[in-house]
Amino acid sequence: MSASTSSASKPSTAASSVSAAAFVAAIRETAESVEQALDAFLPVEEGPLGRVVDAMRWSALAGGKRLRPFLVVAAADMFDAPRARSIRVGAAVEMIHCYSLIHDDLPAMDDSDLRRGRPSVHKKFDDATAILAGDALLTQAFEIVAAQETHPDGAVRCAVALELARAAGKAGMVGGQMIDIYAEQKDFDLEGVTQLQRLKTGALIRFSAVGGGLVGGASADEIAALGAYAEDLGLAFQIVDDILDATGDAAALGKPAGQDAEMDKATFIKLLGMDGARTKAADLVERCKSNLDRFGDRAGPLKGAADFVFERKS
Amino acid sequence: MSASTSSASKPSTAASSVSAAAFVAAIRETAESVEQALDAFLPVEEGPLGRVVDAMRWSALAGGKRLRPFLVVAAADMFDAPRARSIRVGAAVEMIHCYSLIHDDLPAMDDSDLRRGRPSVHKKFDDATAILAGDALLTQAFEIVAAQETHPDGAVRCAVALELARAAGKAGMVGGQMIDIYAEQKDFDLEGVTQLQRLKTGALIRFSAVGGGLVGGASADEIAALGAYAEDLGLAFQIVDDILDATGDAAALGKPAGQDAEMDKATFIKLLGMDGARTKAADLVERCKSNLDRFGDRAGPLKGAADFVFERKS
Numbered sequence: 001m002s003a004s005t006s007s008a009s010k011p012s013t014a015a016s017s018v019s020a021a022a023f024v025a026a027i028r029e030t031a032e033s034v035e036q037a038l039d040a041f042l043p044v045e046e047g048p049l050g051r052v053v054d055a056m057r058w059s060a061l062a063g064g065k066r067l068r069p070f071l072v073v074a075a076a077d078m079f080d081a082p083r084a085r086s087i088r089v090g091a092a093v094e095m096i097h098c099y100s101l102i103h104d105d106l107p108a109m110d111d112s113d114l115r116r117g118r119p120s121v122h123k124k125f126d127d128a129t130a131i132l133a134g135d136a137l138l139t140q141a142f143e144i145v146a147a148q149e150t151h152p153d154g155a156v157r158c159a160v161a162l163e164l165a166r167a168a169g170k171a172g173m174v175g176g177q178m179i180d181i182y183a184e185q186k187d188f189d190l191e192g193v194t195q196l197q198r199l200k201t202g203a204l205i206r207f208s209a210v211g212g213g214l215v216g217g218a219s220a221d222e223i224a225a226l227g228a229y230a231e232d233l234g235l236a237f238q239i240v241d242d243i244l245d246a247t248g249d250a251a252a253l254g255k256p257a258g259q260d261a262e263m264d265k266a267t268f269i270k271l272l273g274m275d276g277a278r279t280k281a282a283d284l285v286e287r288c289k290s291n292l293d294r295f296g297d298r299a300g301p302l303k304g305a306a307d308f309v310f311e312r313k314s
Numbered sequence: 315m316s317a318s319t320s321s322a323s324k325p326s327t328a329a330s331s332v333s334a335a336a337f338v339a340a341i342r343e344t345a346e347s348v349e350q351a352l353d354a355f356l357p358v359e360e361g362p363l364g365r366v367v368d369a370m371r372w373s374a375l376a377g378g379k380r381l382r383p384f385l386v387v388a389a390a391d392m393f394d395a396p397r398a399r400s401i402r403v404g405a406a407v408e409m410i411h412c413y414s415l416i417h418d419d420l421p422a423m424d425d426s427d428l429r430r431g432r433p434s435v436h437k438k439f440d441d442a443t444a445i446l447a448g449d450a451l452l453t454q455a456f457e458i459v460a461a462q463e464t465h466p467d468g469a470v471r472c473a474v475a476l477e478l479a480r481a482a483g484k485a486g487m488v489g490g491q492m493i494d495i496y497a498e499q500k501d502f503d504l505e506g507v508t509q510l511q512r513l514k515t516g517a518l519i520r521f522s523a524v525g526g527g528l529v530g531g532a533s534a535d536e537i538a539a540l541g542a543y544a545e546d547l548g549l550a551f552q553i554v555d556d557i558l559d560a561t562g563d564a565a566a567l568g569k570p571a572g573q574d575a576e577m578d579k580a581t582f583i584k585l586l587g588m589d590g591a592r593t594k595a596a597d598l599v600e601r602c603k604s605n606l607d608r609f610g611d612r613a614g615p616l617k618g619a620a621d622f623v624f625e626r627k628s
Contacts, residue, residue, distance in 0.1 A: 047493075047497070048489075048492040048493045048495070048496040048497050049484065049485075049489045049492055049493065051492060051496060052484055052488060052489065052492045053484060056484070099449075103445055103446075103449060106442075106445065108440070108441035108442045108445060109442045109445065126422070127422035128420075128422045128423045128495055129492070131417055131420065131422060131423065131445065132417075132488050132491055132492055134449070135413075135417060135448070135449075135452065135488050136483050136484040136488040136489075138449065138452055138453065139452065139479050139482050139483035139484075139488065140479065140483050140484065142456040142475055142478075142479045143476060143479035143480060143483060145475075146460075146472040146473075146475040146476040146479060147472075147476055148472075153468065154467065154468030154469030154470070154471065154472045154473075155468030155469075156468070157468065157472045158460040158461075158462075158468040158471045158472055158475075159460075159468075161456055161459075161460040161472075161475060162457060162460040162461055164456075165453050165454065165456045165457035165460060166457060168453050169450050169453035169454050169457060170363065170366055170367060170370070170450040170453075170454065171363075174366060174446050174449050174450045174453065175362075175363045175366065175450075177446055178362040178363055178365060178366045178443070178446055179361075179362045179363065181362070181442055182362040182365060183361070183362050
C-alpha cells in the first residue's frame with residue numbers, strides 16, 4: 001500500500017490519519033518486506049561462522065512490530081522513494097535495534113533471559129556469541145546503507161549513514177544505555193527521564209523518520225519536520241512503554257512486566273502519575289502529528305503510526 | 315614526512331624500502347597524528363556519558379604502533395591524498411581495532427586482564443562499560459568515515475565505509491573471532507589456520523591499505539595491488555605474532571606470552587615449526603613487497619612497513 005492510495009480513500013483533511021485497519025495492514029506489509037530483506041541479508045552458513053549467523057537470525061527474524069522500519073518506509077513513501085531503497089534503510093535500522101537488544105540483555109547489562117516471548121540470544125546461544133552477533137549486526141547495518149543499491153547518490157547514502165551512526169553511538173543510544181545503567185535514576189526529575197529516553201530509545205526512532213526522508217530526497221525543512229515529529233513520537237512511545245510495564249502482563253509483552261518499579265527506575269509514571277502520563281502521551285501524539293500537516297494527506301501513514309503507538313497493548 | 319621526500323633520499327631501485335630509521339620516524343609521526351585525531355574525536359565528558367568516553371579513551375589512547383593507520387596514510391600518500399583525509403580513515407580503522415580488542419578481552423571471550431601493559435577495559439571499568447565502549451567505537455568509526463571531511467565525494471566515502479564494514483563484520487573480523495573461539499583448532503591444517511588469520515587479523519590489515527588507496531583516488535588495478543600486498547602482509551604479521559607469543563616475554567609484549575601453546579591453539583609454529591614459520595614469514599614479506607613494484611619509489615614507506623612487520627620484537 002503506497003501513501004497515495006491510502007490517503008485517497010480518506011477524507012481530505014490535513015489532520016487525518018489513516019484508519020486503524022489500514023494502518024495495521026500497512027505496518028504488516030512493511031514488516032513482511034523487512035523480514036524478507038533481513039532473511040536475504042543473513043543467509044544461513046555452516047560451521048562457527050554459521051553459529052554467529054544463527055544468533056543474528058534468532059534476534060533479527062523474531063518478528064515484532066517493526067515500527068522503526070515502518071517509519072523509514074512511510075517517510076520515504078511521502079517522497080515517492082522506491083521501496084527497494086527504503087526497505088534497505090529499514091532493515092539497517094532494525095539490525096541496529098536488534099543489536100542493542102542483544103547487548104542490553106547480556107548478564108553484564110540488564111540480564112534479561114526473555115525477549116519477544118522466547119530466550120534472549122545469550123540464553124539460546126552463549127554470551128560470547130551474543131556479543132559477536134550484536135557486533136556483526138551493528139557492522140552490517142552500515143554495510144547495507146553504504147552499498148550502491150541503497151541510493152545511486154553516494155552523498156545521500158553517507159547522509160543516512162552519518163545520521164544512523166550519530167543516533168546509535170555515544171551521543172545517542174549507547175549514551176542512553178550508559179545513563180540507564182549508571183545514573184542514580186531514583187533522583188531523576190522529568191528533565192532527567194526525558195533526556196534518558198531521548199538517547200536510549202528516541203534517537204533511533206528519530207533516525208527512522210529522518211532516514212526515510214533522506215533516502216526519499218526530502219529538503220532540509222522537510223527533514224526538520226520529520227525530526228520534530230519523531231522526537232515527540234519517541235517520547236510518547238516511551239511513556240506508553242512505562243504504562244505497559246506498570247499495567248501489562250508478561251504474556252502480551254513477551255517479557256516480564258513490573259520491572260521498572262522493582263528496579264526503582266525513573267519512569268514517567270513515577271513522576272507524573274498514571275493519569276498524568278496518559279495525558280502527556282496523548283498530548284505528544286497530537287503535537288507530533290501537527291508537525292506533519294505541511295505534508296497533507298501524504299502524511300496519513302505516519303500519523304497512523306502515532307495513533308498506533310498511543311493505542312498499542314504490547 | 316611525505317612519501318615523495320622519503321623516497322627522494324633513497325637509491326631509485328624499484329625494490330627499495332625506506333631505511334629502518336626513516337621508517338621508524340614515519341610510523342611515529344603518523345602515530346602522533348592519529349593519537350591527536352583520536353583525542354579530538356573523543357572529548358572528555360561528565361557523568362555516565364563521561365564514563366563510556368573514558369573507557370573509549372583508555373583503549374584508543376593507549377599508544378601502540380598504530381600499524382593500521384600507518385598503512386592507510388602510507389597508501390594514501392602514494393596518491394598525494396591530503397593527510398587530513400587519510401588520518402581520519404586511519405583513526406576510524408584504529409577505533410575498529412580497539413573495539414575488537416575490548417570485546418575480545420571480555421571474560422565471556424578471551425578473558426584477558428592485560429592489554430598493552432595495563433588493565434584491559436573491563437578490568438579498569440567493568441564488563442557493561444567495556445561492551446558499550448566497544449559498541450561506541452565501532453559506531454563512531456562509521457560516523458567519521460561518512461562525514462564530509464573525509465572526502466568531498468560521497469561515493470568515495472561510501473566505498474571506504476563499505477570496505478570497512480566488510481572487513482570488520484561477520485565475513486571478516488567477527489567471523490574470525492567466532493572461529494577462534496568455537497572451532498576445534500587443534501585439528502586445524504595450514505589452510506584452516508590461514509583462513510582463521512585471514513578473517514581475524516588479515517581483513518582489517520587488508521582494509522587499511524585498500525582504504526588508503528580509496529581515499530587517495532587509486533584506480534581499481536591499483537586497489538587490487540594494494541589488496542594483494544596487504545593480504546600477504548597480514549599473513550606475515552600473524553606468523554610473526556605466533557613467533558613472538560612463543561619466544562617473547564610479557565614485558566616486551568605488554569601481554570602474557572606463551573598463551574597459544576597453553577590453550578592448544580592452532581598456530582603456524584605448531585604446523586611449520588619455528589624455522590619453517592620464520593622462512594614462510596620472510597617469503598611473504600618479499601612477495602608482498604613485489605606487489606608494490608608498479609608504484610616505484612612511492613611505495614618505499616609501505617615496503618618499509620613490511621620489513622618492520624618482519625623484524626618487530628613486540
